[in-house]
Amino acid sequence: LTHYDKIVVDDFEQVENHGVDVSYRACNEGYIAKESIVNLGEIIVNNKVGRLSKEDKILFNPIGMSIHDVSEAFRVYLNAKKKGIGVKLPLWEHPYWF
Numbered sequence: 275l276t277h278y279d280k281i282v283v284d285d286f287e288q289v290e291n292h293g294v295d296v297s298y299r300a301c302n303e304g305y306i307a308k309e310s311i312v313n314l315g316e317i318i319v320n321n322k323v324g325r326l327s328k329e330d331k332i333l334f335n336p337i338g339m340s341i342h343d344v345s346e347a348f349r350v351y352l353n354a355k356k357k358g359i360g361v362k363l364p365l366w367e368h369p370y371w372f
Contacts, residue, residue, distance in 0.1 A: 275300045278333045281311045282324070289337055297335050 275281060281297050289295045289311075300306045314334070316322040325332060354360040 275306050275333065277331060278306075279310070279326075279330045280324070280332045281306065282314050282317065282332060282334045283311060284314055284336050286311050286313055292337060295335070295337050 275297065283289050283295075283297060289298045292298065297306070297311055301308050301311060312322045312324075317324040351360075
């Protein structure tokens, strides 16, 4: 990580809360400066600059994959169904995939 000019993450606050991400550990242990870590959203809305020059080396280090969110949501759904709680949302009359 020390070879990169900037590290872009989804959300550094989440990275800090997880406490296990490699960019957090490198920052926490003093290998990289916290200022070199930038949230992707800040670049998108022009609050922070992404690449300063063609020579900049930037690492994008997302902290999660959406498949994890989907699998966790499915686990929550099954648990709610088992307990008989929750509200079924009428998103469509018939599922598209059947």
